[in-house]
Amino acid sequence: MNIRLPKRRGEVIKAFAVTLVAILIMFIILFPVYYIFTVSIKPVSTLATTELTLIPKNITAEAYKEVLFGFEGSKISANFTGKIEGNGKLDGNILYVTNGRIIGTVKAGPFTALRFEIPFKEVKFRVGQSGSKEGPFNGEISGAFRLTRINKDGSIGFAVVKNVKLENGRINGITVSGTMEKYIVARNTGAVEITAVGKFVNSVFFGHLKNSLFIAGFTVILTLFFVIPAAYAFSRLKFFGREHVLYFYLMFTQVAGGLGIAGLIALYGMIVKLGLYDKLPVLSLIYAAGSVPFNTWLLKGYIDSISPDFDEAALVDGASYLQIIRYVLLPMALPGIATVAIFAFIGGWTEFILANLLLTEANQPLSVWIYLLMGGIGRGIDWNYFAAAALLFALPVFIMFMLAQNYVRSGLTVGGLKE
Known part of the structure; x- marks a missing residue:
């Protein structure tokens, strides 16, 4: 026992040190969020100050009330x-x-x-x-x-x-x-x-929230519509170039993304020529098209971990490929599909460059609205209002991720395993 005590003590010290480091890292990561929250609940606040208050003395929800139901x-x-x-x-x-x-x-x-x-x-x-x-x-x-x-x-x-x-x-x-x-x-x-009903109906926030939910939700639907059959084909079917087409497409889209402004100009010109400017479904289609290669590769990795024996058994029973996808693949690949849905939702929810370029003010999502609030920097921006708006904007993504975290965790880890 006397010989093992130093080793035991060393393990405890090591675990304690690792825990402290983890807490410190978590504090550094979450502190900006906490600071924004404290700013949002202060009666009057400004970022240009040397005072750092961890616990505000006077707490108010006026900033949230103004964001949600303000008429301005x-x-x-x-x-x-x-x-x-x-x-x-x-x-x-x-x-x-x-x-x-x-x-x-x-x-x-x-x-x-x-x-x-x-x-x-x-x-x-x-x-x-x-x-x-x-x-x-x-x-x-x-x-x-x-x-x-x-x-x-x-x-x-x-x-x-x-x-x-x-x-x-x-x-x-x-x-x-x-x-x-x-x-x-x-x-x-x-x-x-x-009235309270009138403030809700005419709120700037809820108007842009409706646009964001439509764009992100339709992006998820379009992404899953293309990604699920494509991932199944790349994982199960044998055709010429199967081993290289997806990876080439994935790398090509990443390199093409570096074209930046030139790509935006070309995209804007095509959208205007086709008469599709200021159309919310068009923006969802663009987001889905950009996310299909990566999400197809991600879901393919998960489907690879599912034994082909299930597909073969369904084929023997007379099922078609669409029936295999619907009754065999979808239930078993639900974690991977949930992961793809989360990524597609976040992409449609947070993107603002294309939304700012291709939509007018009435159809702009929350991401563009919050970005435009920053135009007041140096000219008396209301930091309480901005902080409350930023946290409300991040809340749906946080809730969705918390509800689906088990699916996301298994979808990211199991997809990398091979039999």
Whole structure:
């Protein structure tokens, strides 16, 4: 026992040292993420400071609330219903309404998204009947409301009310209906209130999130559609050049990627000539095409580890190659397929160069939106806002990887084994 103790003590010390090194490395890797998180929950923060606070004193979620439901930078253009009040004067078939206000409501499905109130000096309606009346006026209206700016005090910065139809307007016992001849422009006046539903529907973040989910999700579908049969063919079928075609294609795509700007110019020219500019499915197709060689090689390595005896048994039972892929290969190669899906999703989710080049602002994904936020560096960028947006952008990839980590681990390791 006395002879073995030093060896035992040495193993404990070695394990302890290795653990400390692992903790240190993990701390270095995760510290930037933690620092960004602390910035996102501070009331006021700036990167240009010598102060390093590991635990913020005042914690707030205002930055996340502003990212998720902030109105700044977005526009609302929707139909509304409401009422109009003021002093009315019916002269022939023209109704004049003066010194009044319009109170309107914008719906998002069955829920109220926005309420607004706009004062006005005079509006004119062309009504269906003629007469001569004057007195207090009120009525029900509907029309189109476009809001582009809100002031900090809750008043309307800029808005337009147009295509207004008067329904059940009443003036001294007479009911009139008609159409407003001109539109109303509201500048720094009135009041507007956006409900929680309205902030969700019109959020800049959720608009770009929808684009990102479509691009990344469609990229995964296209990638799996091409990669699964290709990987099976390279792994199981015998044809001329099988041993070299995939590796040549893989190396060619990597070398071609070095062309950089020249390749982007050529791609942009082709997309515009074909009339495919600003099309989200086209971007997914480009991403999938770029990821097919590597993912085919990756999935082929995993399929190689599956015994061909299963394929032969299915063939003896009369199965076709498509049935083998569907009923034999897919269940057994699920870890490898999950790994390919994760890589394809991350590629479609994080890429921003092509997305910035081939999409307009309305269709841009989160990656481009966050990148454009950096344009404010040196000009008063809101670091709380940027930090919260960056963490929310990374959250879906983190959740997906955590849920599929067992598949990814086995897909990357088993694929390198041979019988």
